[in-house]
Amino acid sequence: xxxxxxxxxxxxxxxxxxxxxxxxxxxxxxxxxGGTFVPLYGSDSTPVKVQSxxxxxxPVTNSEYLAFVSKYPKWRKSAxxxxxxxxxxxxxxxxxxxxxxxxxxINNSPVVNVSWFAxxxxxxxxxxxLAKVEEWEFAALASETKxxxxxxxxxxxRSIEWYSQPNPTYLPPVxxxxxxxYGVYGMIGLVWEWTQNFNSAMxxxxxxxxVTMDRQLFCGSGSNGAKDxxxxxxxxxxxxxxxxxxxxxxxxxxxxxxxxI
Amino acid sequence: MKGLLYCSFILCLGxxxxxxxxxxxxxxxxxxTEQAALSEMSLYNxxxxxxxxxxxxxxxxxxxxxxxxxxxxxxxCTYACPRIVADLxxxxxxxxxxxxxxxxxxLVTMDPERDTxxxxxxxxxxxKLDAGRxxxxxxxxxxxxxxxxxxxxxxxxxxxxxxxxxxxITVLNPAGEIMHQQEGLGKxxxxxxxxxxxxxKQL
Numbered sequence: 195x196x197x198x199x200x201x202x203x204x205x206x207x208x209x210x211x212x213x214x215x216x217x218x219x220x221x222x223x224x225x226x227x228g229g230t231f232v233p234l235y236g237s238d239s240t241p242v243k244v245q246s247x248x249x250x251x252x253p254v255t256n257s258e259y260l261a262f263v264s265k266y267p268k269w270r271k272s273a274x275x276x277x278x279x280x281x282x283x284x285x286x287x288x289x290x291x292x293x294x295x296x297x298x299x300i301n302n303s304p305v306v307n308v309s310w311f312a313x314x315x316x317x318x319x320x321x322x323x324l325a326k327v328e329e330w331e332f333a334a335l336a337s338e339t340k341x342x343x344x345x346x347x348x349x350x351x352r353s354i355e356w357y358s359q360p361n362p363t364y365l366p367p368v369x370x371x372x373x374x375x376y377g378v379y380g381m382i383g384l385v386w387e388w389t390q391n392f393n394s395a396m397x398x399x400x401x402x403x404x405v406t407m408d409r410q411l412f413c414g415s416g417s418n419g420a421k422d423x424x425x426x427x428x429x430x431x432x433x434x435x436x437x438x439x440x441x442x443x444x445x446x447x448x449x450x451x452x453x454x455i
Numbered sequence: 456m457k458g459l460l461y462c463s464f465i466l467c468l469g470x471x472x473x474x475x476x477x478x479x480x481x482x483x484x485x486x487x488t489e490q491a492a493l494s495e496m497s498l499y500n501x502x503x504x505x506x507x508x509x510x511x512x513x514x515x516x517x518x519x520x521x522x523x524x525x526x527x528x529x530x531x532c533t534y535a536c537p538r539i540v541a542d543l544x545x546x547x548x549x550x551x552x553x554x555x556x557x558x559x560x561x562l563v564t565m566d567p568e569r570d571t572x573x574x575x576x577x578x579x580x581x582x583k584l585d586a587g588r589x590x591x592x593x594x595x596x597x598x599x600x601x602x603x604x605x606x607x608x609x610x611x612x613x614x615x616x617x618x619x620x621x622x623x624i625t626v627l628n629p630a631g632e633i634m635h636q637q638e639g640l641g642k643x644x645x646x647x648x649x650x651x652x653x654x655x656k657q658l
Contacts, residue, residue: 275495275500276495276496277495277496277497277498277500277605278500310604311601314601315473318473319473390600391600391611392604393600393603393604393607393608393609393610394609394610394611395609395611436609439604439607440601440604440605
Protein backbone atom coordinates (compact mmCIF):
# COMPACT_ATOMS: atom_id res chain seq x y z
CA UNK A 195 0.00 0.00 0.00
CA UNK A 196 2.71 2.44 1.02
CA UNK A 197 4.60 1.42 -2.03
CA UNK A 198 1.61 2.14 -4.22
CA UNK A 199 1.24 5.60 -2.73
CA UNK A 200 4.88 6.24 -3.22
CA UNK A 201 4.59 5.21 -6.82
CA UNK A 202 1.59 7.44 -7.31
CA UNK A 203 3.46 10.35 -5.77
CA UNK A 204 6.43 9.74 -8.01
CA UNK A 205 4.16 9.57 -10.99
CA UNK A 206 2.50 12.84 -10.04
CA UNK A 207 5.81 14.58 -9.55
CA UNK A 208 6.88 13.26 -12.90
CA UNK A 209 3.78 14.62 -14.59
CA UNK A 210 4.15 18.03 -12.92
CA UNK A 211 7.74 18.34 -14.02
CA UNK A 212 6.76 17.49 -17.53
CA UNK A 213 4.02 20.09 -17.65
CA UNK A 214 6.35 22.69 -16.19
CA UNK A 215 9.05 21.89 -18.69
CA UNK A 216 6.64 22.49 -21.53
CA UNK A 217 5.48 25.78 -20.14
CA UNK A 218 8.77 27.44 -19.38
CA UNK A 219 11.45 26.91 -21.94
CA UNK A 220 15.00 26.90 -20.66
CA UNK A 221 16.94 30.01 -21.64
CA UNK A 222 18.04 30.06 -25.25
CA UNK A 223 16.26 26.87 -26.24
CA UNK A 224 13.36 26.44 -28.60
CA UNK A 225 10.69 23.82 -28.91
CA UNK A 226 10.93 21.83 -32.13
CA UNK A 227 7.62 20.16 -32.83
CA GLY A 228 8.11 16.54 -33.77
CA GLY A 229 7.08 14.97 -37.01
CA THR A 230 8.21 12.55 -39.63
CA PHE A 231 10.65 13.01 -42.44
CA VAL A 232 12.41 10.85 -44.94
CA PRO A 233 16.11 11.06 -44.14
CA LEU A 234 18.06 12.14 -47.14
CA TYR A 235 20.47 9.39 -46.53
CA GLY A 236 19.36 5.99 -45.33
CA SER A 237 18.65 2.42 -46.19
CA ASP A 238 14.94 2.56 -46.78
CA SER A 239 12.39 5.11 -47.73
CA THR A 240 10.29 4.73 -44.60
CA PRO A 241 9.88 8.08 -42.88
CA VAL A 242 11.66 8.49 -39.57
CA LYS A 243 9.64 9.72 -36.64
CA VAL A 244 11.14 12.49 -34.54
CA GLN A 245 9.61 13.26 -31.15
CA SER A 246 9.23 16.88 -30.13
CA UNK A 247 12.39 18.10 -28.43
CA UNK A 248 14.15 21.22 -27.23
CA UNK A 249 17.11 22.55 -29.14
CA UNK A 250 19.66 25.24 -28.29
CA UNK A 251 19.08 28.43 -30.25
CA UNK A 252 22.84 28.87 -30.76
CA PRO A 253 25.83 26.61 -31.09
CA VAL A 254 27.95 26.70 -27.91
CA THR A 255 30.31 29.69 -27.97
CA ASN A 256 33.92 30.08 -26.91
CA SER A 257 32.98 32.09 -23.83
CA GLU A 258 30.40 29.52 -22.76
CA TYR A 259 32.90 26.75 -23.23
CA LEU A 260 35.47 28.73 -21.25
CA ALA A 261 33.04 28.90 -18.34
CA PHE A 262 32.64 25.12 -18.60
CA VAL A 263 36.35 24.31 -18.49
CA SER A 264 36.82 26.77 -15.62
CA LYS A 265 34.37 24.68 -13.63
CA TYR A 266 35.51 21.27 -14.85
CA PRO A 267 39.33 21.18 -14.93
CA LYS A 268 39.50 17.74 -16.53
CA TRP A 269 38.31 19.32 -19.80
CA ARG A 270 41.06 21.94 -19.93
CA LYS A 271 43.51 21.82 -22.80
CA SER A 272 46.42 20.69 -20.67
CA ALA A 273 44.45 18.15 -18.66
CA UNK A 274 42.26 16.37 -21.18
CA UNK A 275 43.19 12.75 -21.90
CA UNK A 276 44.15 12.04 -25.51
CA UNK A 277 41.62 9.24 -25.78
CA UNK A 278 38.86 11.83 -25.22
CA UNK A 279 40.27 14.68 -27.33
CA UNK A 280 43.17 14.71 -29.77
CA UNK A 281 46.13 17.10 -29.79
CA UNK A 282 44.24 19.83 -31.67
CA UNK A 283 41.69 20.24 -28.90
CA UNK A 284 40.87 23.96 -28.49
CA UNK A 285 43.74 24.75 -30.78
CA UNK A 286 42.76 28.38 -31.24
CA UNK A 287 42.92 29.11 -27.52
CA UNK A 288 46.03 30.65 -26.01
CA UNK A 289 45.96 28.51 -22.87
CA UNK A 290 43.72 26.55 -20.52
CA UNK A 291 41.66 29.54 -19.48
CA UNK A 292 42.45 32.13 -22.10
CA UNK A 293 41.11 32.64 -25.59
CA UNK A 294 44.17 34.76 -26.35
CA UNK A 295 44.67 38.09 -28.08
CA UNK A 296 41.64 37.65 -30.30
CA UNK A 297 39.26 36.94 -27.42
CA UNK A 298 36.97 39.82 -28.27
CA UNK A 299 36.69 38.60 -31.85
CA ILE A 300 35.85 35.00 -30.96
CA ASN A 301 34.02 35.27 -27.62
CA ASN A 302 30.65 34.79 -29.22
CA SER A 303 31.81 32.62 -32.08
CA PRO A 304 31.07 28.92 -31.95
CA VAL A 305 33.65 26.90 -30.06
CA VAL A 306 35.42 24.53 -32.47
CA ASN A 307 38.20 21.96 -32.19
CA VAL A 308 36.21 20.10 -29.59
CA SER A 309 35.80 16.34 -29.54
CA TRP A 310 32.58 14.35 -29.26
CA PHE A 311 33.45 13.43 -25.68
CA ALA A 312 34.03 17.07 -24.77
CA UNK A 313 30.80 18.18 -26.43
CA UNK A 314 28.89 15.40 -24.72
CA UNK A 315 30.36 16.29 -21.31
CA UNK A 316 29.46 19.94 -21.81
CA UNK A 317 25.82 19.11 -22.57
CA UNK A 318 25.62 16.55 -19.74
CA UNK A 319 26.80 19.20 -17.32
CA UNK A 320 24.05 21.58 -18.46
CA UNK A 321 21.46 18.87 -17.84
CA UNK A 322 21.15 18.51 -21.60
CA UNK A 323 22.47 16.16 -24.26
CA LEU A 324 23.73 16.35 -27.82
CA ALA A 325 21.07 16.35 -30.51
CA LYS A 326 20.57 13.06 -32.29
CA VAL A 327 21.37 12.95 -35.99
CA GLU A 328 17.67 12.58 -36.82
CA GLU A 329 16.71 15.55 -34.63
CA TRP A 330 19.48 17.69 -36.06
CA GLU A 331 18.60 16.88 -39.66
CA PHE A 332 14.90 17.39 -38.95
CA ALA A 333 15.54 20.88 -37.54
CA ALA A 334 17.93 21.62 -40.41
CA LEU A 335 15.16 21.11 -42.98
CA ALA A 336 13.83 24.53 -42.05
CA SER A 337 14.31 27.69 -44.04
CA GLU A 338 13.46 31.12 -42.59
CA THR A 339 9.79 30.63 -43.28
CA LYS A 340 9.11 26.92 -43.61
CA UNK A 341 9.64 24.05 -41.18
CA UNK A 342 10.35 21.80 -44.11
CA UNK A 343 12.07 23.44 -47.03
CA UNK A 344 13.32 20.20 -48.53
CA UNK A 345 11.66 21.02 -51.84
CA UNK A 346 12.63 24.66 -51.91
CA UNK A 347 15.17 24.95 -54.70
CA UNK A 348 16.38 28.41 -53.67
CA UNK A 349 16.99 27.38 -50.10
CA UNK A 350 18.85 24.33 -51.26
CA UNK A 351 21.00 26.37 -53.60
CA ARG A 352 21.91 28.73 -50.78
CA SER A 353 22.84 25.83 -48.53
CA ILE A 354 25.06 24.26 -51.10
CA GLU A 355 26.78 27.56 -51.72
CA TRP A 356 27.67 27.82 -48.08
CA TYR A 357 29.30 24.41 -48.10
CA SER A 358 31.48 25.54 -50.96
CA GLN A 359 32.76 28.61 -49.06
CA PRO A 360 36.14 28.46 -47.36
CA ASN A 361 36.21 29.02 -43.60
CA PRO A 362 36.67 32.65 -42.53
CA THR A 363 39.70 33.48 -40.37
CA TYR A 364 37.41 34.28 -37.46
CA LEU A 365 34.06 32.59 -37.28
CA PRO A 366 31.24 35.13 -36.94
CA PRO A 367 29.33 35.54 -33.67
CA VAL A 368 26.54 32.95 -33.42
CA UNK A 369 23.88 35.69 -33.36
CA UNK A 370 24.97 36.84 -36.81
CA UNK A 371 24.26 33.54 -38.49
CA UNK A 372 21.27 32.23 -40.43
CA UNK A 373 18.09 32.05 -38.31
CA UNK A 374 15.55 29.47 -39.32
CA UNK A 375 11.81 28.90 -38.89
CA TYR A 376 12.24 27.59 -35.33
CA GLY A 377 14.34 30.57 -34.31
CA VAL A 378 17.44 28.38 -34.32
CA TYR A 379 20.63 30.05 -35.54
CA GLY A 380 23.45 28.66 -37.62
CA MET A 381 22.07 25.29 -38.68
CA ILE A 382 23.44 26.16 -42.09
CA GLY A 383 26.27 28.53 -42.86
CA LEU A 384 28.27 28.50 -39.65
CA VAL A 385 29.99 25.27 -38.56
CA TRP A 386 29.51 21.53 -38.75
CA GLU A 387 28.08 20.13 -35.53
CA TRP A 388 28.56 17.01 -33.47
CA THR A 389 25.55 14.80 -32.92
CA GLN A 390 24.95 12.25 -30.22
CA ASN A 391 24.86 9.25 -32.56
CA PHE A 392 27.31 10.46 -35.21
CA ASN A 393 28.46 6.84 -35.43
CA SER A 394 25.12 5.59 -36.71
CA ALA A 395 25.79 6.26 -40.39
CA MET A 396 26.64 2.99 -42.02
CA UNK A 397 29.18 4.32 -44.40
CA UNK A 398 32.51 2.60 -44.10
CA UNK A 399 35.35 5.03 -43.52
CA UNK A 400 37.04 5.17 -46.88
CA UNK A 401 34.98 5.97 -49.90
CA UNK A 402 37.13 3.73 -52.05
CA UNK A 403 36.23 0.83 -49.83
CA UNK A 404 32.56 1.69 -50.06
CA VAL A 405 32.39 0.79 -53.69
CA THR A 406 32.68 -2.85 -52.84
CA MET A 407 31.38 -2.35 -49.36
CA ASP A 408 32.02 -5.30 -47.17
CA ARG A 409 28.51 -6.32 -46.31
CA GLN A 410 29.91 -8.73 -43.80
CA LEU A 411 30.76 -5.80 -41.59
CA PHE A 412 27.13 -5.28 -40.92
CA CYS A 413 24.20 -7.02 -39.40
CA GLY A 414 20.55 -6.07 -39.49
CA SER A 415 19.69 -3.96 -42.45
CA GLY A 416 22.99 -4.78 -44.04
CA SER A 417 24.02 -1.49 -45.48
CA ASN A 418 22.54 1.93 -45.67
CA GLY A 419 23.02 3.44 -49.07
CA ALA A 420 22.39 6.94 -50.26
CA LYS A 421 18.69 7.55 -50.37
CA ASP A 422 18.47 10.91 -52.00
CA UNK A 423 21.83 12.08 -53.18
CA UNK A 424 19.97 14.87 -54.88
CA UNK A 425 20.34 16.56 -51.53
CA UNK A 426 24.07 16.82 -51.65
CA UNK A 427 24.11 19.00 -48.54
CA UNK A 428 22.68 16.29 -46.30
CA UNK A 429 24.85 13.73 -48.05
CA UNK A 430 27.95 15.72 -47.17
CA UNK A 431 26.90 15.94 -43.56
CA UNK A 432 26.37 12.19 -43.33
CA UNK A 433 29.64 11.46 -45.05
CA UNK A 434 31.46 13.90 -42.80
CA UNK A 435 29.96 12.37 -39.65
CA UNK A 436 30.87 8.90 -40.73
CA UNK A 437 34.49 9.96 -41.13
CA UNK A 438 34.75 11.19 -37.54
CA UNK A 439 36.17 9.44 -34.53
CA UNK A 440 35.13 10.36 -31.03
CA UNK A 441 38.37 12.11 -30.05
CA UNK A 442 38.78 14.03 -33.31
CA UNK A 443 38.78 17.79 -33.14
CA UNK A 444 38.22 19.77 -36.32
CA UNK A 445 38.64 23.48 -37.04
CA UNK A 446 35.05 24.01 -38.20
CA UNK A 447 33.26 21.45 -36.06
CA UNK A 448 31.31 22.68 -33.05
CA UNK A 449 28.11 21.57 -31.33
CA UNK A 450 24.90 22.57 -29.64
CA UNK A 451 22.80 20.79 -27.04
CA UNK A 452 19.28 19.45 -27.04
CA UNK A 453 16.89 18.12 -24.47
CA UNK A 454 14.10 15.57 -24.49
CA ILE A 455 10.66 16.70 -23.43
CA MET B 456 9.43 -3.63 -6.57
CA LYS B 457 11.74 -5.14 -9.09
CA GLY B 458 10.80 -2.36 -11.47
CA LEU B 459 11.68 0.23 -8.87
CA LEU B 460 15.04 -1.33 -8.24
CA TYR B 461 15.75 -1.38 -11.92
CA CYS B 462 14.81 2.29 -12.16
CA SER B 463 17.16 3.28 -9.39
CA PHE B 464 19.92 1.29 -11.04
CA ILE B 465 19.47 3.20 -14.27
CA LEU B 466 19.30 6.47 -12.35
CA CYS B 467 22.61 5.74 -10.66
CA LEU B 468 24.26 4.99 -13.96
CA GLY B 469 22.84 8.14 -15.50
CA UNK B 470 24.25 10.36 -12.80
CA UNK B 471 27.83 9.46 -13.59
CA UNK B 472 27.83 11.35 -16.87
CA UNK B 473 28.69 14.81 -15.62
CA UNK B 474 31.58 14.29 -13.30
CA UNK B 475 32.07 16.57 -10.40
CA UNK B 476 35.00 18.88 -10.21
CA UNK B 477 38.19 16.96 -9.78
CA UNK B 478 40.86 19.00 -8.16
CA UNK B 479 43.13 16.21 -6.99
CA UNK B 480 45.18 14.50 -9.56
CA UNK B 481 45.09 10.70 -9.48
CA UNK B 482 48.88 10.64 -9.60
CA UNK B 483 49.20 12.50 -6.34
CA UNK B 484 47.28 10.03 -4.22
CA UNK B 485 48.87 7.15 -2.42
CA UNK B 486 46.61 4.61 -4.07
CA UNK B 487 48.30 1.43 -5.27
CA THR B 488 50.06 2.05 -8.56
CA GLU B 489 48.03 -0.50 -10.50
CA GLN B 490 44.89 1.57 -9.93
CA ALA B 491 46.48 4.93 -10.64
CA ALA B 492 48.09 6.33 -13.77
CA LEU B 493 46.07 4.85 -16.58
CA SER B 494 47.74 5.64 -19.86
CA GLU B 495 46.13 8.43 -21.90
CA MET B 496 44.87 6.05 -24.57
CA SER B 497 43.44 3.45 -22.21
CA LEU B 498 39.77 2.63 -22.69
CA TYR B 499 39.68 2.15 -18.95
CA ASN B 500 39.68 5.93 -18.58
CA UNK B 501 35.92 5.61 -19.00
CA UNK B 502 34.45 6.02 -15.55
CA UNK B 503 31.11 4.44 -16.31
CA UNK B 504 29.47 1.70 -14.28
CA UNK B 505 28.44 -1.62 -15.76
CA UNK B 506 26.68 -4.82 -14.74
CA UNK B 507 27.97 -8.26 -15.66
CA UNK B 508 26.03 -11.45 -16.35
CA UNK B 509 26.15 -12.29 -12.65
CA UNK B 510 24.36 -9.04 -11.89
CA UNK B 511 27.49 -7.63 -10.24
CA UNK B 512 28.58 -4.02 -10.69
CA UNK B 513 31.74 -3.65 -12.77
CA UNK B 514 33.97 -0.68 -13.54
CA UNK B 515 36.14 -0.96 -16.61
CA UNK B 516 39.51 -0.65 -14.80
CA UNK B 517 38.67 -4.02 -13.23
CA UNK B 518 39.41 -5.51 -16.64
CA UNK B 519 43.04 -4.37 -16.35
CA UNK B 520 45.96 -6.72 -15.98
CA UNK B 521 45.21 -9.18 -18.76
CA UNK B 522 44.75 -9.14 -22.49
CA UNK B 523 41.08 -8.65 -23.32
CA UNK B 524 39.22 -9.44 -26.52
CA UNK B 525 36.23 -7.16 -26.86
CA UNK B 526 33.22 -7.35 -29.16
CA UNK B 527 29.75 -5.82 -29.19
CA UNK B 528 26.61 -7.87 -29.73
CA UNK B 529 22.94 -7.99 -28.94
CA UNK B 530 21.49 -11.30 -27.96
CA UNK B 531 18.34 -11.18 -30.06
CA CYS B 532 20.44 -10.71 -33.19
CA THR B 533 19.93 -13.61 -35.53
CA TYR B 534 22.54 -13.16 -38.21
CA ALA B 535 25.87 -11.54 -37.41
CA CYS B 536 26.07 -11.92 -33.64
CA PRO B 537 26.06 -15.73 -33.50
CA ARG B 538 28.81 -15.52 -36.09
CA ILE B 539 30.90 -13.06 -34.16
CA VAL B 540 30.60 -15.28 -31.09
CA ALA B 541 31.70 -18.18 -33.31
CA ASP B 542 34.67 -16.09 -34.48
CA LEU B 543 35.59 -15.33 -30.88
CA UNK B 544 35.36 -19.02 -30.01
CA UNK B 545 37.71 -19.81 -32.87
CA UNK B 546 40.21 -17.38 -31.42
CA UNK B 547 39.58 -18.80 -27.95
CA UNK B 548 40.40 -22.29 -29.22
CA UNK B 549 43.75 -21.11 -30.58
CA UNK B 550 44.75 -19.51 -27.30
CA UNK B 551 43.53 -22.34 -25.10
CA UNK B 552 46.91 -22.72 -23.49
CA UNK B 553 46.67 -19.31 -21.87
CA UNK B 554 45.04 -19.08 -18.50
CA UNK B 555 41.94 -17.10 -17.65
CA UNK B 556 44.03 -14.57 -15.78
CA UNK B 557 46.09 -13.95 -18.92
CA UNK B 558 43.34 -13.52 -21.52
CA UNK B 559 39.71 -12.62 -21.12
CA UNK B 560 36.85 -12.14 -23.58
CA UNK B 561 34.34 -9.34 -23.10
CA LEU B 562 30.99 -9.12 -24.86
CA VAL B 563 29.22 -5.78 -24.58
CA THR B 564 25.58 -5.45 -25.49
CA MET B 565 24.28 -2.70 -27.79
CA ASP B 566 20.75 -3.37 -26.62
CA PRO B 567 20.54 -2.53 -22.90
CA GLU B 568 16.76 -2.47 -22.97
CA ARG B 569 16.41 -6.14 -23.77
CA ASP B 570 19.79 -7.46 -22.65
CA THR B 571 19.44 -7.43 -18.88
CA UNK B 572 22.12 -9.22 -16.83
CA UNK B 573 19.76 -12.21 -16.62
CA UNK B 574 19.38 -12.31 -20.38
CA UNK B 575 23.14 -12.09 -20.80
CA UNK B 576 23.61 -14.96 -18.38
CA UNK B 577 21.12 -17.08 -20.32
CA UNK B 578 22.94 -16.19 -23.54
CA UNK B 579 26.27 -17.22 -22.02
CA UNK B 580 24.84 -20.54 -20.94
CA UNK B 581 23.17 -21.22 -24.28
CA UNK B 582 26.42 -20.56 -26.05
CA LYS B 583 28.44 -22.52 -23.47
CA LEU B 584 30.70 -19.57 -22.70
CA ASP B 585 33.25 -20.37 -20.00
CA ALA B 586 32.38 -18.01 -17.14
CA GLY B 587 36.04 -17.76 -16.15
CA ARG B 588 36.99 -16.49 -19.59
CA UNK B 589 33.96 -14.52 -20.72
CA UNK B 590 32.49 -11.37 -19.21
CA UNK B 591 29.21 -10.04 -20.57
CA UNK B 592 28.44 -6.41 -19.84
CA UNK B 593 25.54 -4.01 -19.98
CA UNK B 594 25.03 -0.42 -18.86
CA UNK B 595 22.89 2.49 -19.92
CA UNK B 596 22.73 3.62 -23.53
CA UNK B 597 25.05 6.59 -23.05
CA UNK B 598 27.79 4.53 -21.44
CA UNK B 599 27.50 1.86 -24.09
CA UNK B 600 27.78 4.47 -26.79
CA UNK B 601 30.92 5.94 -25.23
CA UNK B 602 32.60 2.56 -25.31
CA UNK B 603 31.27 1.87 -28.81
CA UNK B 604 32.71 5.04 -30.29
CA UNK B 605 36.09 4.28 -28.75
CA UNK B 606 35.99 0.88 -30.42
CA UNK B 607 35.06 2.64 -33.71
CA UNK B 608 31.82 0.71 -33.77
CA UNK B 609 29.05 2.03 -35.94
CA UNK B 610 25.55 0.99 -35.05
CA UNK B 611 22.00 2.04 -35.60
CA UNK B 612 18.88 0.81 -33.94
CA UNK B 613 16.34 0.50 -36.70
CA UNK B 614 13.50 0.42 -34.22
CA UNK B 615 12.10 -2.86 -35.54
CA UNK B 616 14.15 -4.95 -33.15
CA UNK B 617 17.16 -5.07 -35.39
CA UNK B 618 20.36 -3.16 -34.89
CA UNK B 619 22.58 -2.55 -37.88
CA UNK B 620 26.16 -2.59 -36.69
CA UNK B 621 29.73 -3.14 -37.71
CA UNK B 622 31.47 -6.32 -36.56
CA UNK B 623 34.77 -5.65 -34.88
CA ILE B 624 36.84 -7.77 -32.53
CA THR B 625 39.27 -5.61 -30.57
CA VAL B 626 42.39 -6.75 -28.74
CA LEU B 627 43.20 -4.67 -25.66
CA ASN B 628 46.54 -4.90 -23.93
CA PRO B 629 46.57 -5.27 -20.13
CA ALA B 630 46.53 -1.47 -19.82
CA GLY B 631 43.35 -1.21 -21.88
CA GLU B 632 44.86 0.23 -25.06
CA ILE B 633 43.67 -0.93 -28.47
CA MET B 634 46.40 -3.05 -30.03
CA HIS B 635 44.58 -4.75 -32.90
CA GLN B 636 41.16 -4.84 -34.52
CA GLN B 637 39.69 -7.56 -36.69
CA GLU B 638 36.87 -6.28 -38.88
CA GLY B 639 34.21 -8.36 -40.56
CA LEU B 640 32.87 -11.83 -40.01
CA GLY B 641 34.50 -15.20 -40.57
CA LYS B 642 37.93 -13.65 -40.97
CA UNK B 643 41.05 -15.71 -40.59
CA UNK B 644 41.88 -15.15 -36.90
CA UNK B 645 45.63 -15.61 -37.43
CA UNK B 646 46.59 -11.98 -37.05
CA UNK B 647 44.41 -11.52 -34.01
CA UNK B 648 45.89 -14.61 -32.39
CA UNK B 649 49.40 -13.39 -33.21
CA UNK B 650 48.61 -10.03 -31.65
CA UNK B 651 47.40 -11.71 -28.45
CA UNK B 652 50.43 -14.00 -28.30
CA UNK B 653 52.76 -11.08 -28.87
CA UNK B 654 51.22 -9.22 -25.96
CA UNK B 655 51.39 -12.23 -23.68
CA LYS B 656 55.09 -12.70 -24.41
CA GLN B 657 55.69 -9.22 -23.07
CA LEU B 658 53.98 -10.02 -19.78
